Amino acid sequence: MRNSESRVRQISFAAIAIFAIIAIAPRSISAEGGEPSRADKAASLAAWFKIATVLQNPRCLNCHQLTSPLQGDSRRTHVPRVVRGPDGQGVGAMRCGNCHNDMGNNPTSGTPGGLHWQLAPVSMLWQGLSAAELCRSVKDPKLNGNRDGEALIKHMEDEPLVLYGWNPGKGRTPVPVSHEKTVEYMKVWVAGGMACPN
């Protein structure tokens, strides 16, 4: 995280300058074919660091875990103890849907909820990944549910469990970057060729 944080500062300054230039100059690439310009690639990389802060936020990371989800801003062990099971939705009498509502958060019990509440697939395990490793993992179709750039953008736009991050219920801090901004960053990232840090 330390590396990424100082990187973010460096790249942010560069990105501000570059975004300013891009705002004035016409874009030079299209979604299909056409190599992204250097400016677009730089913007793509800068956007990735913003996206990484979203994905590494507890609202996302708490369920992108191997065996057990985490709880809360403090990312404590999930109480009561639950495990992934064969389908990512729990085992025996402790299935995720036994407490978590498809229809959304329960304001009385404090249990968060969303459609098909479950752990993210094992291929989307993000705990402990650096911004660079996370980038490579997210854009790999073998790991990301066979999604290309456009599908990744759509995933961030529409997927109910993704949207949960911005509406997590009382006592949980929503993702600090707005959903709208996050989708914008995704578009910049994809348009610039899904650049990853080294």
Place this chain on the structure above:
Amino acid sequence: MITLNVNGKSHELDVSPEMPLLWALRDRLNLTGTKFGCGRAMCGACTVHINGQAARSCSIMVGEAAGKTITTIEAVSGKVAEAVTTAWQKLDVVQCGYCQSGQIMSAITLLNGNKTPTDEDIDLSMEGNICRCATYVRIRHAIHEAAKSLA
């Protein structure tokens, strides 16, 4: 108006869809066998069956449970339920009894899905049901006993 199917009967309730199912069961339908322990899905005293699967009724909302088959401790039935309650009685599991509706409902779900649970299976399935009288040892024995009788 929300329609709940509870223990084989349909009930029309004029309640908010966000109302915890537990409240509807206890306060509106007078089915008080299911208990309020914590209201936060952390103790399991409120466990019922929704479509045959254990569910924490303090956490599951009425809107979520509408249209599904809800069964409470008062009406749970079948070979597995009989095996569990028989074992519970045979081994004198119950002390104060407050948690036991929930324990029994969870145990039935466990055995429905797994007729030969290991100790680890029991740990994982019964994890959400707390007993302040610490009858855990007897609960474990009773589940093994019920499994044996179903073999």
